[in-house]
Amino acid sequence: MLERIREGSQGTWATVILGLVIFSFIFAGVGSYINSSINSAAATVNGQDISRDALEKAYQNERSRMESQYGEAFAALAGDEAYLKEFRKGVLDRLISEKLIDQAALELGLRVSDAQIKQAIVQMSEFQVDGKFDNDRYLIVLRTAGFQPNGFRDYMRIDMVRRQLSQALIGTEFALSGETKRIYDLQAQTRDAKYLTVKTDDFAEQVSVTDEEINAYYQTNIASFDTEQKVSVAYVELTLNDLLPAIEVTEQELEDEYQASLADFKTDEERRVSHILIEFGDDEAGAEQQAEDILTQVKAGKDFAELAKEYSADTFSAEKGGDIDWFGKGMMDPAFEDSAYSLATVGEVSDVVKSDFGFHIIKLTDIKPENVTPYNDVKEQLTTTVKIRKAETELYALQQRMAEVAFEIPDHLDEVAAVANKPIVTTELFSRNDVPVALSSAKATNAAFDADLIEQGVNSDVLDLGDNRLMVLRVVNSEAERTKELAEVSDSIKQILVKEAAVVAARQWTQTLANSLKSGADITEELASQNIAWQEKQAIARTDAQLGQNVLTELFKLGEGESNNTAVVDTISGDVTLVQLLKINSPVEPESMLLDNFQRRLASNKAQVLYSELLDSLKASADIEIYN
Template sequence: MLERIREGSQGTGAKVILGLVIFSFVFAGIGSYINSSINSAAATVNGQDISRDALEKAYQNKRAQMESQYGEAFSALAGDANYLQEFRRSVLDQLVSEKLIDQAALELGLRVSDAQIKQTIVQMEEFQIDGKFDNDRYLVVLRTAGFQPNSFRDFMRTRITREQLSKALIGTEFALPGEATLAYDLQAQTRDAKYLTVSAAGFEQQVNVSDEQIETYYQTNIASFDTEQKVSVAYVELTLDDLLPTIDVTEQELEDEYQASIANYKTEEERRVSHILLEFGDDEAAAQSKIEDILSQVKAGKDFAELAKEFSVDTFSAEKGGDIDWFGKGMMDPAFEQAAYSLASIGDVSDVVKSDFGFHIIKLTDIKAETTMAFADVKDEIANRVKMRKGEEELYSLQQRMAEVAFEIPDHLDEVAAVANKPIITTELFTRTAPPEALSSAKALNAAFDVDIIDQGVNSDLIDLGDNRLMVLRVVNNEAERTKELTEVSASIKQILVKEMSLSAAREWAQSLLTGIRAGEDISEQLASKNIAWQEKQSVARTDSELGQNVLTELFKLSEDSANNTAVVDTLSGDVTLVQVTKINAAATPESLQIDNFQRRLASNKAQLLYTEWLESLKASAEIEIYN
């Protein structure tokens, strides 16, 4: 059959048909790909393009940064397509701002010289070793970050230019000492107040909610009665802990692992020595002559400790007769270490040893021989390690097989469960915001609410949840978003309206009290009818949290004038407060350091506001076009 097809495809008719097909592609799909720009613009700013490639690169970089910083929290947000769309738009807005800044810098004639760029790069800590610029490290770091030297210099030129412009703007702002003093006085002043709280609950009996009002509220706020999508999921989960009880480890495997890692169980020989140190000074020959004279005294039987106290410039050890405590190989100067480990017996004394620190005489005072932990002492530790390794290997093998059968047999989980030797677990219906514990990770939730998995009724890909935990799931039931019927929500709407209308009634009553106060009337009978009394509080600061933020904010807007010293405030708890300022207490005289700090903060705030407003003015006057 294949031969007949091959022969037919060589005929004149077949060639004509094939030619017509190809010709039609040119005028249809394929032609459009050939003629389209691979790097089309995402936006144009004053005639200059921001490419889609640039947007995608910036988007991926920002997304990676957010995932690294916020982990699962960001991954959960990233499962929402609308959020990602807004996130991408914010990245594009940032690119637009940067383009405007670059254009403004060019128009102002700001330039950065090659020498300035080079100096900046040389001073960057990322490219230094021991405080000095290292060219090899520079090239390695650039390659890791995806830069070539030329492209990195261009990047640095742009960044430094932007910094010059921002510093020029920010550097022009300042705050006067008088401004700082006034700001401090306002910030540090306190107020004496009296207040009373009118409970909205006390007016609920006066409220009547009609069916028409419920219907109106429902229609006005109908979007708030949309339900969340719900899914019921069947899943198979496999963890390393599931496999460990089935993993067998032989005695030979344990012994082999012990031998392979025996270095981990060895404690190297350590030595304890005393020494006498003389520095080279300005005359190395004189120092050597002196140390040799001291050595001759040691050999003549003079006490080593006394000589160390008298002559050694290592004052810390000299106080202890030259003792420098225990050390192992690799801890001391190479020449010192070699000499110390060359001494055969406790009490032996070296010849004069020259190191980077000076001339030494070394006396061996003790030896800790090399030790190796016995196999029996570490057998359990080794068994756990070998078991974990074998378990991870088994888990990896099962992971490959689970992924294969989940894909090859997509309409049920039976084979996946058989491979994992785990049961299929089915959940109740749940929303994305209230998932079962096993499915609470962002990866599992994204799979459970994936449109393709739901619509096609197929298994998910194998999900690696981290910490040696694997899962395959499928959606067995899906309850789409819908708008609840009025009958379902009328009771809750009534409760909402009762609270709103009660609050409104409480506010009106409190307002009547305020009117009476401003008219000079006595409101004590009205307060008594509601069993309400004034409360007082002295020296209330702006940071006080007892009154509540709404009341506190209003308190510091009031004056001592009787016409403007009282206000009605809705509290965050759903009640109403009548608050009155009785005295304004001036701040204590500030110290000069406090004023200096306020002056710097004011200048910084002004500079930030100036920069933001300048950038907004650039956007307002620019021709910006965003492409879908």
């Protein structure tokens, strides 16, 4: 067979096909085959790409932030593909907005100097220790976040230019004093009013509902009478904590664990050095020669700290005589670190060292030797570690055995419970919207409503619910989705219709009272017939919670004339309120400081609106293309 393949690959047609493949590589380029699917753009904004890599990174960062902030609530939403699609679209919209702002800032000529960036970095609390900038912490934080110093400075430059544009908008937006005073007076204004509440339940006996109306409501709203699928499940749950109390450990096991984990109890040697950095610049050879000249001065006895302040390009450490504080292995550039650790005695100075950042002269200033925590100091920690490991091993073995008996004897959980040494728990009927806490994980819920498990009535697989928690369940009872018959819901529909008719009757009666008040008539007898009395309240503010938001909103729409000083309002509780404005109270003259603060808030609100409008304008005039 191999011989035939070899002969076929040397034939005329094989030669033609090979030639076509070669020509396709020549004209299209190998890079197009390799990179087309990897580096393609997610969108272009006025000809500038937003790469798929950038979108994916922003998406993952935002998703991680949401997961850490909202936990299970976000995890439940993330299970919906439609939601994740909209979530990703929101991230892309933000990247597009940022790109438009960057382009607008560039067109406006906005810039940030190196000195401004340095000052901003020094003032960032993330890089401070005891309120002061710490270069060692700065480098550690950058490495943890995946930044190199140059890359972080570029990131800061972009961010500061964006803020420069937003601050320019905030700085140019303003609120006039007269405008501020008028808006303040409106917001701080209070009102005197009287009001009464008409209970709709008092009108329920005055209305009737026919069978035809009940049937019509049922047919119109039939979807609302669909029931949810419900199940009742029996389950056996086993966790690591169930096994831990019975786990025993020996002294030998603890000592073996200590020796195996010795690196965890060891503090590596740390070193403190000062350095002088000469960056490559445009003339690497010249930079190296300058470093050699400085080293000559150091060897001649010149003060290292003074030379660092004068020549070092690492301005942060130069201000401290070149000191970069304590560091351990793996924290610095490899060439720098190797040289620093090769110095034998405090005060020793290295030769000129080349790193990715430039040429260094390194002086060893202090050493913290390696330290090992004694066995007895960590014995309790070791006991916990060994117990957990042994319990995990036992849990895994029990998981395998539980899986076997759940499969071999699928029609009950007795054998599974015996293996786990845990009781069988049976739930009441529940729907997907009221799942018991023990079954609230997505994996357990999905198993409880699995169509095959419901139909066959067999045990589930062993469900690994995370955090060393196992479960086997089976559905013992279920109710399918269905539409309730009219006879089942007739009484509830009647109550709904009676309530609606009572609200209409109460509103009509209350409106009659309002009309009488507007015409100047006395309504005392009407109120007495329903055992209703006026209530009066002085100095009602817009934030008053007693009257309810609906009543407040209508009250502050009313005028002082008899023709428009009364309103009928439906309340959230279902009752009807008649409110009458008695007096509008102007606020006392505010202190100038209060008015100044209000004016700044008003200007800030305007600036936010302006910024949003700027984005809308940029999007409207931009050439934006989004790719699937």
